[in-house]
Amino acid sequence: MIEISKRRYAVVAEMIDVWEGAGVVDAETARRLRGSVSPLPFDWRRTARWLLVLALCCFAVGIAALLQTEWLVALIRRVFGSAPLVKCVFFAALAAVFYAAAYRRRLRRPERVFTNEAVLMLGVLSTASSIAWLGVALGGEDGHFSLLLALAAAVYAVIAVAMGSSLVWIFALFSLGSWLGAETGYVSGWGAYWLGMNYPARFALYGVALVAAQCFMERSPRLACFRRQTLSVGLLFLFVSLWMMSIFGNNGLADGSWRQTGRAELFLWCAVFAAAAGVSLWLGIRSDDMMLRGYGAVFLAVNVYTRFFENFWNAMNKGLFFLILGASLWLLGSKAERIWNAARRGRGSDGAEDGRDD
16 A cells, blocks of 8 residues: 555546546556555655754754853853854864764665755754854954855855755855855945946846756756756746846845836836746746746736736725735636636546547
8 A cells, every 4th residue: 555645645546537437447447546545644744844944943043042141151162262263163063063964864764854954954054153153263354254155155065966965055056146246245345236237136147147057957967966956046036136126127225226217127127027937937838847837927926916016006095906906816816726627627538538549
């Protein structure tokens, strides 16, 4: 007996019904297929994932709270001293212990995926602490802390490739993006622009670079397993940045210069945002890629509703505003339901035609 989640069991049971109704399998075979699978009474896999996520959050909050207590701070100073470099070495050694433990657990218990990733995450957090204390030890009076972010990205990338961890790879990509923002900010004197681009424009280019880079990752055996994660992070950077530019334009955010953005410029960025989301949706439908399709559909909707709020929030009665908003969401939900039902009927009719052909 194979136990699967209730959602997957519903799909399998539906397909067996379709096959039996279309004559692909006889009643006895359908009965044996139904008897070979059963739904899990409780999804322990998902429960384990979220419990370990909550455990890591509790560890982080608990450590942060303990470090605020006077007696523990005094104890740490007495044992390790107050030198930042000592603390940097301590957290680096702690990170090495967690990485070694995660590696051994993966060899001995490869089925404990979530627990192994949780131990690896403790190493990631220890690495971040070590690099932060390294910055304190070196002194950051010049504000060039972006070098520490570059170091974090490099360390995470090496650990991700060595361990084959997608989660650590995602941390490496976000650290690299943070380095880009901090480095360009430092080079530009922390002004609003770098080479004529504000921060969202820079992150949009970073997203494009990641999307382009994932096309070549299949050629590398070590990087091929990170292709989908790289594509997802790249699309996230690209679409969130374009969404912000469709609101503020290519103008400074902190100095308030975005308030003088012309409508023509905003319209241009809205069009670019819509075009990028449309291309993602089209490619997703054409290649049956759920990720591309999902990003395209979600951010097309974000674009439309953002424009609705921009143009009608102040000009329209709030009651009428929310009635129109609710009606549009109702229509979208009804359309999605009709598409889902049509797809179910399509699967059934296809199976019936195949049965008649046989």
